[in-house]
Amino acid sequence: MLESHWQVLAALGETMKKGTSFGAPCLLENTLAELVIDAVPSIEMVRFVNSGTEACMGALRLARAYTGQEKIIKFEGCYHGHADPFLVKAGSGVATLGLPDSPGVPKAATYETLTAPYNDILAVEKLFEDNKGEIAAVFLEPVVGNAGFIVPTPEFLNFLRKITKENNALLVFDEVMTGFRLSYGGAQEYFGITPDLTTLGKIIGGGLPVGAYGGRRDIMEMVAPAGPMYQAGTLSGNPLAMTAGIHTLQRIKEPGTYEYLDKVTGELVQGIIEAGKRAGHAICGGHISGMFGFFFTEGPVYNFADAKKSDTAKFARFFWGMLAEGVYLAPSQFEAGFTSLAHTSDDIKKTIAAAEKVFREI
Numbered sequence: 001m002l003e004s005h006w007q008v009l010a011a012l013g014e015t016m017k018k019g020t021s022f023g024a025p026c027l028l029e030n031t032l033a034e035l036v037i038d039a040v041p042s043i044e045m046v047r048f049v050n051s052g053t054e055a056c057m058g059a060l061r062l063a064r065a066y067t068g069q070e071k072i073i074k075f076e077g078c079y080h081g082h083a084d085p086f087l088v089k090a091g092s093g094v095a096t097l098g099l100p101d102s103p104g105v106p107k108a109a110t111y112e113t114l115t116a117p118y119n120d121i122l123a124v125e126k127l128f129e130d131n132k133g134e135i136a137a138v139f140l141e142p143v144v145g146n147a148g149f150i151v152p153t154p155e156f157l158n159f160l161r162k163i164t165k166e167n168n169a170l171l172v173f174d175e176v177m178t179g180f181r182l183s184y185g186g187a188q189e190y191f192g193i194t195p196d197l198t199t200l201g202k203i204i205g206g207g208l209p210v211g212a213y214g215g216r217r218d219i220m221e222m223v224a225p226a227g228p229m230y231q232a233g234t235l236s237g238n239p240l241a242m243t244a245g246i247h248t249l250q251r252i253k254e255p256g257t258y259e260y261l262d263k264v265t266g267e268l269v270q271g272i273i274e275a276g277k278r279a280g281h282a283i284c285g286g287h288i289s290g291m292f293g294f295f296f297t298e299g300p301v302y303n304f305a306d307a308k309k310s311d312t313a314k315f316a317r318f319f320w321g322m323l324a325e326g327v328y329l330a331p332s333q334f335e336a337g338f339t340s341l342a343h344t345s346d347d348i349k350k351t352i353a354a355a356e357k358v359f360r361e362i
Contacts, residue, residue: 053081149293
């Protein structure tokens, strides 16, 4: 979220010049743990790891250890890293146990993973009815970023919070993408829904290799050495990533950060969609703060099945056309995009102008 990795490194250099020990980032005004706990509503204790994948692995093991149950629910199109239990192909039957998406993943590793379409309340109710007392947690991206940009319906997150409490299951927000992007407190602050556990990714280290999972104290105290659930990592909490994270979070906490991100992202998405429609293309999309996406379909898009109705061949032509104009988008119809504080209104205007040209050509 800083303007570039070079600025992160420059900030680290200034930190060292001022006498802060590189091996003890806690000598800064705040530790990264303190900043994360202060920012994210659900986090009372936090454990640092090296990636978003590790964070989700830790949260999964913790949810099972805390509840004593083994089954989890995840949603089609939501990505939670490449750990075996999350690599599940969501079939059309919402109560069907998942099969591995990737070669090398044994069926036994995904046997306890249940899947449902995103935003589908009835499907989730059915899974809880059919697996009463067996579900440890519901994992989801509170705003989907790995099937394109898909927002939850107003009632969906509230429903998940209610049904997990009623069934003694944990609600886990994977905020690797949404954390510190939608708001300083992430999607949970933005939507006003507090999960039991939260996972975070490289954004809390200014782009350096770092991740974290955290949540209620009574749950996190299950993690060794405070409790019996084992998880460790030699490079977890390394001084470079922690110091970069402190500078990043201090920077984005400054007044006006999210107002600016919302402004430039809104201009970008509105400009691209309007340009596409003027050129006669079926297109829809939206944004929240610095996170955005658009689909080559009329929409609306509520889940991955809707997203798959997009014209992916057209997106490919659009991607290459934009790249030729000097604009590098994510190379997939099914990936969200992000703006940063480095993007200016001039950058947005140039991008929209490029899109207008490419839309006419395709």
